[in-house]
Amino acid sequence: MSYIPLLPGSLAAPVAERSDAARNRERLLEAARELIAECGVDSLTMDRLAGRAGVGKGTVFRRFGSRTGLMITLLSDSEAAFQARFMFGPPPLGPGAPGLERLIAFGSARIAYVLEHGDLVRAAESSAQSRYEVPAALLWQRHVEILLREEGMEADPLLMAMTLISTLDPERLLHAVRVQGFTTERLTSTWRxxxxxxxSGR
Amino acid sequence: MSYIPLLPGSLAAPVAERSDAARNRERLLEAARELIAECGVDSLTMDRLAGRAGVGKGTVFRRFGSRTGLMITLLSDSEAAFQARFMFGPPPLGPGAPGLERLIAFGSARIAYVLEHGDLVRAAESSAQSRYEVPAALLWQRHVEILLREEGMEADPLLMAMTLISTLDPERLLHAVRVQGFTTERLTSTWRxxxxxxxSGR
DNA sequence: ATATTAATCGGACCGCGGTCCGTTTAGCTT
DNA sequence: AAGCTAAACGGACCGCGGTCCGATTAATAT
Structure with a gap:
C-alpha cells in the first residue's frame, strides 16, 4: 500500500541513491532526532546538524533542500499514520460515520497532532510554499471538501474547505495553548x- | 522612571524625542517608502534602508525594533483609517447595521485591505508575536466577538472570533489570489x- | 561659554539559512 | 585491475535580521 507522497517527487521517484548518500541521510536523520531530543527543535541549526552527523553543510541541503524540508521528512512517518487514520481507519475519523462527525473528528485529531508534535509541525509549515502546496495539505483539503459535499454544501466547497483548514494553522493553535493558555478542549469545542x-447552517 | 512600551516607539511613548532622532525617523520612513516604490517590499533590507537614509544600521533598529516593526509603522496610517471605518464609519461596516451584516462587511473590507497593501501586510504579520498580540489584532478580535454576541452566539464567542479572524490571514489570502488564482469575489463570498x-447555524 | 550627562549614533560583529564550486568517490565499463 | 563519469561531498562564501559598545552629540545645568 502506498500513500500520497509528502515531498514533491521523493518517494514517488525511486531514483537509485548512491550508498554514501543513503548512509549520510540516515546519519543526518539520526543526528537531527538526537539534537531535537537534547535541545529542542528551535535550536537545531543546519550547521550544528552537519557537525553532529559528521558531514558537510552542503550535504544537508542536498538531502533535504531546506530546513523546512528536513522537518517535513522528520514528520513524514507520523504524517503518513495520520493520513491512514482518516482515510482508512475506524470511524468516526475514518469512513463509516456521517460527514459531520468525520469533520469534527478530523479537526480534533489534527489539533491533537499539532499539539503533540509542537514546534516540529510549526517548523515544517514555516513557509507559504510548505503550508499550502505540500501534497499532505492538498490531501486534507480534498478530504474536507468531500465531507462538505457529502453533507450537502453547495456553494464553493473547495474554498470553504481551505478556509476551515486555515483555522487549524499550527502557529495559531500553539500560540493559543502555550501563550494564551486556552485548553485543548476549548479549541476542539470551537472547531466542533x-x-x-x-x-447545517443557513 | 520608565515602563515597557506596547510598541517600539509607538503611540504610548510620551518621552520627548531628541531632534536628531526625530529627523532620522522621518528620513528612514521616507527612504523606506522610496525603496518599496522602486523595488518592492521584499527587497527592502535593513542595510539598504540604512544606506539610503544615510544613517547607521543600529539607528534603524533602535527606531523600529525590527523589520516587522518598521512594516507596522509604515502601515499604521492606513490601519488607523481601517479601524476608524469599522468603529465609527457608516454602516454596514460601522455601527447602525445588524451584527451579521457588519461581520460580512468587516471580512470584505479586511480582504480588500490585505489585497491592496499586499506584501506590506504580510511582512507586518510575519511573526507570531505581531500576528496575535499587536493591539490592532486584539481590536479586531474584540470587534468580531462583540458582533457575535450581538447575534446571539453563546458558546465561546471569544475563541470563535479568533478562529474566524484566522481565516483572514494575509499569507493565505495573498496565496489564494496570487498563486492559486482565486478571485476576490470568491474569497469574499466564502467569508459571507x-x-x-x-x-445563524445549529 | 562651559561642563555634564544621557540619549543617540554607526558600523563591526554574530549566527542563521542557503548557495557554489573545486575535489572526491561509488559504481559501472573494459 | 584500471579507467571513466556522474553523483556526492564539504566548507568557503553570501546576504539577511539582529546585537553591541565605544564614539558622538543634543539638551540641560552652572
Whole structure:
C-alpha cells in the first residue's frame, strides 16, 4: 500500500541513491532526532546538524533542500499514520460515520497532532510554499471538501474547505495553548461548533 | 522612571524625542517608502534602508525594533483609517447595521485591505508575536466577538472570533489570489457564507 | 561659554539559512 | 585491475535580521 507522497517527487521517484548518500541521510536523520531530543527543535541549526552527523553543510541541503524540508521528512512517518487514520481507519475519523462527525473528528485529531508534535509541525509549515502546496495539505483539503459535499454544501466547497483548514494553522493553535493558555478542549469545542454550524447552517 | 512600551516607539511613548532622532525617523520612513516604490517590499533590507537614509544600521533598529516593526509603522496610517471605518464609519461596516451584516462587511473590507497593501501586510504579520498580540489584532478580535454576541452566539464567542479572524490571514489570502488564482469575489463570498452559517447555524 | 550627562549614533560583529564550486568517490565499463 | 563519469561531498562564501559598545552629540545645568 502506498500513500500520497509528502515531498514533491521523493518517494514517488525511486531514483537509485548512491550508498554514501543513503548512509549520510540516515546519519543526518539520526543526528537531527538526537539534537531535537537534547535541545529542542528551535535550536537545531543546519550547521550544528552537519557537525553532529559528521558531514558537510552542503550535504544537508542536498538531502533535504531546506530546513523546512528536513522537518517535513522528520514528520513524514507520523504524517503518513495520520493520513491512514482518516482515510482508512475506524470511524468516526475514518469512513463509516456521517460527514459531520468525520469533520469534527478530523479537526480534533489534527489539533491533537499539532499539539503533540509542537514546534516540529510549526517548523515544517514555516513557509507559504510548505503550508499550502505540500501534497499532505492538498490531501486534507480534498478530504474536507468531500465531507462538505457529502453533507450537502453547495456553494464553493473547495474554498470553504481551505478556509476551515486555515483555522487549524499550527502557529495559531500553539500560540493559543502555550501563550494564551486556552485548553485543548476549548479549541476542539470551537472547531466542533464551527463545522457543525457551517454544515447545517443557513 | 520608565515602563515597557506596547510598541517600539509607538503611540504610548510620551518621552520627548531628541531632534536628531526625530529627523532620522522621518528620513528612514521616507527612504523606506522610496525603496518599496522602486523595488518592492521584499527587497527592502535593513542595510539598504540604512544606506539610503544615510544613517547607521543600529539607528534603524533602535527606531523600529525590527523589520516587522518598521512594516507596522509604515502601515499604521492606513490601519488607523481601517479601524476608524469599522468603529465609527457608516454602516454596514460601522455601527447602525445588524451584527451579521457588519461581520460580512468587516471580512470584505479586511480582504480588500490585505489585497491592496499586499506584501506590506504580510511582512507586518510575519511573526507570531505581531500576528496575535499587536493591539490592532486584539481590536479586531474584540470587534468580531462583540458582533457575535450581538447575534446571539453563546458558546465561546471569544475563541470563535479568533478562529474566524484566522481565516483572514494575509499569507493565505495573498496565496489564494496570487498563486492559486482565486478571485476576490470568491474569497469574499466564502467569508459571507462562513459567518452567515456560523451566526445563524445549529 | 562651559561642563555634564544621557540619549543617540554607526558600523563591526554574530549566527542563521542557503548557495557554489573545486575535489572526491561509488559504481559501472573494459 | 584500471579507467571513466556522474553523483556526492564539504566548507568557503553570501546576504539577511539582529546585537553591541565605544564614539558622538543634543539638551540641560552652572
Amino acid at each position: 461548533e464551527l463545522v457543525t454550524r457551517v454544515v | 457564507e462562513l459567518v452567515t452559517r456560523v451566526v
